[in-house]
Amino acid sequence: MSARRSPARRPTMKDIARRAGVSESAVSFALNGRPGVSETTRERVRRVAEDLGWRPSTAARALSGEGAATVGFVLARPADTLGVDSFFLQLVSGIQEVLAERHLGLLFQIAADTADECAVYRRWWAEHRVDGVLVVDPRTEDPRPGLLDELGLPAVVIGGATDERHPGLSTVWADDAEAMAALVDELCALGHRRITHIAGLxxxxxxERRVRALRAEAGRRGLTEVRSLTTDYSDAEGAAVTRRVLESAAPPTAIVYDNDVMAVAGVAAAAGLGFSVPGDLSVVSWEDSALCRMLRPLLSALSRDSVEFGRTAARELTALLDGGPARTVRVPVPRLIVRGSTGVARDA
Known part of the structure; x- marks a missing residue:
């Protein structure tokens, strides 16, 4: 059986510019009927574009008011963890708000894993289904940026690290290390020395950045009973890990959860074991939400404007579709809102 061939690369304006011996801006002027180039150059550019089989992006036509386009958004997470995830609901709300202003549609799909997600991108690209994508949940070893570069598909990576550089990909991110440092500062000021971080995938x-940041902060302060444990973000695993650490010989006096759902489940699990919050155990959620404000005691949480995070990501993608350069954009660091679930450590 013959090996499966990768889709041929789409010709770009850069290809046309190189072949025609002109600048990319001249190609844009020529193909979009704008002034700024001579008729001779315009005709040469058009002939080269036709020879290369170039076709205008539907997104570009949409942005100039000539049609409609679609942006892709794939989530490779267990489906049962998404329905109660307030961060993604708010993120998508912000994304949709900006896309609607530009008359761009949003094509959403859940994938089983990153391999499945990559297959979705290849299919969308081959079928001309989308003109750009929004990528979430960057991995420590991530095949997606390289694939999107290969396909020439504009993309914005949401939450990517600053050392990720790809020519056609912008990055929108917040500094998790700075947020973790502020959180540890607060807990240490309350006398907490045994801190457990119940993390996500x-x-x-x-x-990985949060785990590394917590380890660094613990080392800087000489804290030896600080650790991180990973989960699937679900309430079930959040509760199970909480019970396990609280039943240990030296249980933590403070637990930081990577989302609000696990934090609420953790408080219930702690109560079931006879631990009071915050008398015996301080609890902090990395994500703030209505859940954090409905529980008693109210949950201390790291708060950020997730809707604006989505708007920023969508604006960066439309800028790429407009022909702008790839950028790295840093959004404000989440700030800690202290509520009733944090207090002085019992053995301080």
């Missing part, structure tokens, strides 16, 4: 880049 281990393969995610932001999980």
């Amino acid at each position: 281990p393969e995610l880049a932001h999980t």
Whole structure:
């Protein structure tokens, strides 16, 4: 059986510019009927474009008011963990708000894993289904940026690390290390020395950054009873890990959960074991939400404007579709809101 061939690379304006011996801006002027180039150059550019089989992006036509386009968004997470995830609901809300202003549609799909997600990108590209994609949950070893570069598909990576550089990909991110440092500062000021971080999926880049940041902060302060444990973000695993650490010989006096759902489940699990919050155990959620404000005591949480995060990502993608350069954009660091679930450590 013959090996499966990869889809041929789409010709770009850069290809046309190189072949025609002109600048990319001249190609844009020529193909979009704008002034700024001579008729001779315009005709040469058009002939080269036709020879290369270039076709205008539907997104470009949409942005100039000539049609409609679609942006792709794939989530490779267990489906049962998404329905209660407030961060993604707010993120998508912000994304959709900006796309609607530009008359761009949003094509959403859940994938089994990153391999499945990559297959979706290849299919969408081959079928001309989308003109750009929004990528979430960057991995420590991530095949997606390289694939999107190969396909020439504009993309914005949401939550990517600053050392990720790909010519056609912009990055929108927040500094998890700075947020973790502020959180540890607060807990240490309350006398906590035994701190457990109940984290999310281990393969995610932001999980790795938070774990690394907590380890660094613990080392800087000489804390020897600080650790991170990974989960699938679900309430079931959040509760199970909480019970396991609280039943240990030296249980933590503070637990940081990577999302609000696990934090609420953890409080219930702690209560079931006879631990009071915050008397015996301080609890902090990395994500703030209505859940954090409905529980008693109210949950201390790291708060950020997730809707604006989505708007920023969508704006960066539309800028790429407009022909702008790839950029790295840093959004504000989540800030800690102290509520009733954090207090002085019982053995301080």
